[in-house]
Amino acid sequence: MNKRRRLRTTSSLKSYPEKSAVFRNHSAPEKEPDWEIALSGDLGEKETDLVSRLVDLPRGSRGTIFFDSPGGSVYAGLTLASLIRLRNLNVAGVALGECSSAAILPFAACKHRFVTSYTTLLFHPVRWQSEDDVRFEEAVEWARHFKVMETDFDRLQAQLFGVDQILLDKWTRPGKFVSGQELADAGLAQLIDPFSQEDQWKLIEAR
Template identity: 55%
Template sequence: MSREQDERIPEIALCGDLTEHESELTDRLLDVEPGGECLIYFDSPGGSPYCAMSLMTLIKLRGLRATGIVTGECSSAALWPFAACAKRLVTPCSVLLFHPMRWQSEENVGLAEAAEWARHFGQLEKDMDVLLAGLFGSTIEQMDKWINPGRYVGGPELAAAGLAELVTFDRLGDLSYLLAPAPSVNGKAHGAAKVKARA
């Protein structure tokens, strides 16, 4: 891959709170042509689960061949768009926080509305846990170990679990290496494993 080809690949920084930057991030993803390549840098503590689902859906819906690299933190809701990347890279210092979904509502919410929100959120949490495992090509059991009650997972541990590729700092300057096709894990590309929903 020539330097000219490298420079044409869109680079997107997914940094800070997802919710605060959702419009900008959506526009940046839509700027990538369907089926095109892009490089997404992750350093985010998360945000709204709905925002996470939207960004993840755009990546998958448009068939983006995204390479995601965790340059700092990729936690909470930021895990979904990262897991949607065709190739996932982490460094020895990358940090990812898996935890149960958190929610809050407006102060003036009626009892019936609060009860419905709690029901909806409980189902959403289960569905998103299954989805996250499927995107990573992992198992529900593996996700449960990290999500409940909540665990920080370092880059080396995520790579050891086969969910990303560990890139040492001396390789970070080689963009052609970073954008090479995703390696297979146990004979399958990232995210190729089938996941069964919990009962």
């Protein structure tokens, strides 16, 4: 009877357990840490730095923006809010001290919003301020554009907060200082207590 010979082959591959360990190490990259940005002071003065930082962030990444700003340029507020949404950033906006005027727009654009009972937000109509000398014709055009911008700003603010514009109009005209507690009671933010014995950061992380 003919005996079948078994063919022996050699291979440079290592044993299966070793290979799987290598594959596991490469297939599970470490999670990127959450980023943090402080938005403080006048938006117009900080706009260049803030825009650069938001653009440099990975699209769709997760992080926290701490707010303490009296506002400033409406266009700066609109730019920051637009970048947050366009780049699909998963942002927790935390208003610590003041978050007023134009700073409210990027705060409203945050996916998750947190306030303290000491937070202050000043809602008011868009203000027109110019230190330049303008001709009469230019002033007329500014007035026309200002009216359009005021209407659009109010509508967008209500859209970002996800609330009926009637509520915001009660705060905006003629203008009102709204506390963090009031904003939380209206369902537009979550109240946290940074001076509590409990770790409030866990609430922000669990968003």
